[in-house]
Amino acid sequence: MRRRLIQSTLAVVLVVIAVFGVSLVIVETRTISNSARERVDSEALRLASIVDSRLLGAQKVSPAILEGQITADKYAVITIPGQAPIEIGAKPVGDVIHSTAQGEEGETVRVEEPRSAVTREVGRTLMIIALVALLAIIAAILLAVRQANRLASPLTDLAETAERLGSGDPRPRHKRYGVPELDRVADVLDASAERIARMLTAERRLAADASHQLRTPLTALSMRLEEIALTDDLETVKEEATIALAQVERLTDVVERLLTNARDPRTRSAVSFDLDEVIQQQLAEWRPAYRSAGRAIVSSGKRHLRAVGTPGAVAQVLAALIENSLMHGGGTVALRTRVTGNQAVVEVTDEGPGVPPQLGSRIFERTISGRNSTGIGLAVARDLAEADGGRLEMLQAKPAVFGLFLSRTPLQVPPTREGPEQTVR
Structure with a gap:
């Protein structure tokens, strides 16, 4: 050219x-x-x-x-x-x-x-x-060479940018050349790069969230299947199979929720549900793991509360908090329900050393972890809570107290992250 x-x-x-x-x-x-x-x-x-x-x-x-x-x-x-x-x-x-x-x-x-x-x-x-x-x-030759370089060099740069996009490097270059037509092409390529970057980030985030969120249900399901394989009691087999089927349904709900959040985090499918059922379900699933660790998990507080949200997503948020207490906390883990204003609150606390000061303000950030874990459990839990119009907050660092706030009536606009007054036990 x-x-x-x-x-x-x-x-x-x-x-x-x-x-x-x-x-x-x-x-x-x-x-x-x-x-x-x-x-x-x-x-x-x-x-x-x-x-x-x-x-x-x-x-x-x-x-x-x-x-x-x-x-x-x-x-x-x-x-x-x-x-x-x-x-x-x-x-x-x-x-x-x-x-x-x-x-x-x-x-x-x-x-x-x-x-x-x-x-x-x-x-x-x-x-x-x-x-x-x-x-x-x-x-004329000098001017032609200058003009040719001015037009050919940007085209070469744009070709390299398109090649980088095709090879999986979606970084926008934000480089302009002073030629309106070429600058327009550069704008389109940069916008495409940003869209591709967002898509890749969403895909990687979905993969990380799925691997983390599916790990615990699959482990629990595996334990149930092992119980079925080791027993000859027909009643025990039926009971464990029923629980396993319920876990499969929740696992399916988790997958659908993750896919929905990956497509559009603003999509909501919240319904009114009995909060006690979700809590008792989680207690039943986690008691074997806590017994194996020599610890206990209990619940208290106001009963028969109804909240607005997705039961499967709320179960996953509570599972993330319970697993976090099992891995990083100590002593008995307590789930306490209460009401504040128009919100139902589920507090999860333990008797461990609490959250280190250097992690307090960043505890919900991805890849932030106090020990050798993925560091995405609490981040995913907060995303799931916000997708249902609720919020997840750390109410106290020592001992650690996490609060899940859910609306008791359908909300038109998701609430902000401004937490309520901290609860002191």
């Missing part, structure tokens, strides 16, 4: 120079020739008037007198009746430009100038025109 731009620009300049240059040469040649003829005519008339004035004054006309009246490159012959012709200057050789003037006293003055002088003047003019044309060509 760069070569074609240079060639096309140079071709246009050459055509312009050829058209105007030839016309200028023709005009200048004619002008110089006419100017030379006019000089010769003027010289002949001037000499004739000088000779007339001397003849009228009865003065002698001689070569010595007329020698200084003619320029060095001209030759003149004055013919006076009754006298020998008077020659002034050197007679030119070859083609000449001549002019003849007739005096009032009958004398004839012929002035000649060699055409080579005109040729030399025309040659000098042609050299000047050729030099100007050469400078114009050089300037």
Whole structure:
């Protein structure tokens, strides 16, 4: 492309120079020739008037007198009746430009100038025109190279940007080139890069959230299946199978919720449900794990509360808090329900050392963890709570108290993250 731009620009300049240059040469040649003829005519008339004035004054006309009246490159012959012709200057050789003037006293003055002088003047003019044309060509080449670079380099950059997008590097370059059309293409590519980056982030986040959120239900389901495999009691098998089916349904709900949040986090499918059922369900699922760890999990507080949200999502939030207490806390874990204003609150606390001060303000950030864990459990839990119009807050650091706030009536606008007054046990 760069070569074609240079060639096309140079071709246009050459055509312009050829058209105007030839016309200028023709005009200048004619002008110089006419100017030379006019000089010769003027010289002949001037000499004739000088000779007339001397003849009228009865003065002698001689070569010595007329020698200084003619320029060095001209030759003149004055013919006076009754006298020998008077020659002034050197007679030119070859083609000449001549002019003849007739005096009032009958004398004839012929002035000649060699055409080579005109040729030399025309040659000098042609050299000047050729030099100007050469400078114009050089300037055109430099301008063409500059313009070609200005247009070709941005296209190369844009091609590299598109190639980077295709290879999975969605970083926008935010580079502009001062050419509106190219800048428009750059804007579109940067916008595409940002969209691709958001899509990739959402996909990675979905994968991380899914792996984290599905781990616990799958572990619980595996434990139930092991119980079924080890027992011969039909009633126990039926009971464990029923619980396993319920866990499969919740697992399906988790997957659907994660997919919904990945497509549009603002999508809500909240309903009114019995909060006690979700809490008792979580207690039943987590008691075996707590018994294995030599710890207990209990519930207290106001009963028969109804809240607005997605039961599966609320169960996952509580599961994240219970698992967090199992991994990082100590002693008995307590789930306490209460009412504040138009909200139902579920507090999850334990008797452990609490949240380290350096993590207090960042506990809900992704990849932030006090120990060797993924650091996304609480972040996912907060996202799930907010997707249902609720919120998840850390109410107390030592011992750790986390509060899940859910509306008791359907809300049109999700509440802000401004937490209520902290609860002190």
